[in-house]
Amino acid sequence: METIILDWLALILRWAHIIVGIAWIGSSFYFMWLDSHLEEPTVPDEEVEGQLWMVHSGGFYRVDKIMVAPKVMPRHLHWFKWEAWWTGVTGVLLLAVVYYLGSAAFLIDPDIADISKIEAVAIGVATLVIGWFLYDGIYMSEWGNKYTKFSGTIGFVGLCVVSYGLSQVLSGRAAYIHVGALIGLIMVLNVWIRIIPGQHNVVNSRKKGEEPDPSYGVRAKQRSVHNNYLTLPVVFVMISSHYPMTFGHENNWAILIAIFIIGGLVRHWFNLRNAGYGSIWPVPVAIAALIMLVGYISVPGFVGGVPEQTSRKITFSEVHAIVKTRCTSCHAARPTYQGFQKPPKNIRLESETEIRKYASIIKKTAVETNTMPLGNVTKMTKEERRIIGQWITSGMPGN
Ligand code: HEC
Incomplete structure (x- = not known):
């Protein structure tokens, strides 16, 4: 019963989180765009710094930008703040429902650190609270504002430290989500x-x-500029749980930082364009970095050697035995693992047909990365992963 309620809560919260997040990021992109397209007002007006005309949904819109503030305040002033508020509220609740109230296997990986669920939750919450106070403290301080290159560097190094630190105590997926949440x-x-x-x-x-x-x-x-550069990275973290090759990698924290830099570069290019500079250098740099990253993560032999294979033929029965001991406590019509009432993602790995059907994602989650078994609760060994991998690459022979 409890897991059903949590599942539905997570669905509703995730749905709402994405909707309000789109509204927030959308309006922030829109205002960036507005700012960069202002022109001289058609009728000179000493208050108006810039003006622009738009046409949309059957009407014409004229926007005047007034700095620092109009002499006479309008009766209704619209504030853009609720999108951010609700994105924050739904995000925190979603984090709690999925990671703190849900199965501990999402949060902890005993192969990384054998800590209790309470400890993991405390680490997660402390990271968020302390992280904010440190960040805000730096930028409220006199030196933080005076030497912005220095404070910017501290901010970036701080992010690297948090990513590395969390990747040493939480499961890869939970480490990523906490960096994103911060x-x-x-x-x-x-x-x-x-x-x-x-x-x-x-x-x-x-x-x-x-x-x-x-x-x-x-x-x-200053804070708007920070938010601006953080937008693309944070959106990546929100979708990262679909990509085990990132959070499931042994150097997952470094991959996260690389993706942040790539996202920041792309954002920088938007900003340069919006500011009227034609420079395009961030784009080739970001593409080159992305190609290197793909090579590092996904091309065998790109770094280090290609994993060795045995010449022995692997039969289905060998694979079946492994899947039965390591996977079917969750991936079965009636899971026996505590906290699971249905097979996760409706993936059942009981029959030969089912195992063959899911072979390619089994390879992704249990061979190329260690994201399955979730939190390695069933203690799958490296050798077993290698055997399944070899069986799949050699064309999945029968018995
Ligand atoms: C402790 C329970 C548990 C065990 C044991 C387990 N899984 Fe999973 N598995 C899950 C959960 C939960 C999900 C859904 C994750 C999510 O929501 O992203 C999942 C998802 C998957 C997916 C889908 C991934 C995707 O991104 O679509 C595959 C494939 C998978 N598991 C394979 C395996 C294999 C192979 C094993 C055994 C080696 C295994 N699992 C063992 C809980 C488990």
């Missing part, structure tokens, strides 16, 4: 604690007839 949390809190209050301050001083303090605007801008 970045997402930083982005949400940037909006709620640093950007929006700054704008409120500007509005309030205008209403009181005072000149707004421009330092709020400077801080808001």
Whole structure:
């Protein structure tokens, strides 16, 4: 009963999380675009810094950008803050439902670290809380703002340290999701604690007839730039659980950092374009980095040697015995593993037909990576992985 409720909760939360996340990132892309396409106003107006015309869904829209704030405040001012808020709320709840309340096998991999579920949850939550305070502390400090190259470097190194550290204590998948959750949390809190209050301050001083303090605007801008560069990386983490070749790799933390750099480069190229520079250098650099990464992860022999094979013929019965002891406690019509009532993803690995049918993803999850058995709860050995791999590559012979 409990797992059914958790499954449905996860479905609803994930659905909502994606919808509000699209609304947030979509509006942030839209405002970036607006800012970069402003022109001189058609009718000169000393307040208006830039203007642009658009046509959409049967109407024409004219937008005027006014800096720092209009002299007379409009009756209704629309704020863009709820998208970020709800993305944060649904994200935290989803993390709790899937990783903290769900099966411990998602969170812990005893081959990586044999810790208890409570310890794993404490590590996850502490990373999020401490991570935010360190980040915010750096950028609220005087030196952090003065030497931005230095604070930027600390921020990046900090992210590497968190990725590495988590990959040594949590399962690959949980380590990735916690790095993503930390970045997402930083982005949400940037909006709620640093950007929006700054704008409120500007509005309030205008209403009181005072000149707004421009330092709020400077801080808001800095946090927006951070959020901007973090967008593409955080979206990757959200879809990463579909790609075991990344989080299941033995150097998963380094792969994550590489993907962050590639995402950041692509974002940088958008920004350069939006700022009117024609430079395209980030694109070839990102493509070259991606090719190297694909080679490193997926091309046997690209680094190190090709795994050795035995000349002995592997028969189905040998493979069947392995799958039976290592996989079917979960992947069966009636799983016996605690916390599972149905075969995960409806994948059953009981009969020969089923095993053959799923061979290619079995290879991906249990041979090329160690993502299955989940959390290696059934203690599958390296040798067993090699045997299954060889059986599949040699054309899956019968008995
Ligand atoms: C502790 C229970 C458990 C055991 C044991 C287990 N699995 Fe899984 N398996 C899962 C869960 C849970 C999922 C769904 C993961 C998800 O939601 O992404 C899954 C998903 C899969 C998938 C689909 C992956 C995808 O991305 O679509 C394959 C293939 C798979 N398992 C193969 C295996 C094989 C092969 C074994 C044995 C070597 C095995 N599993 C052992 C729990 C288990």
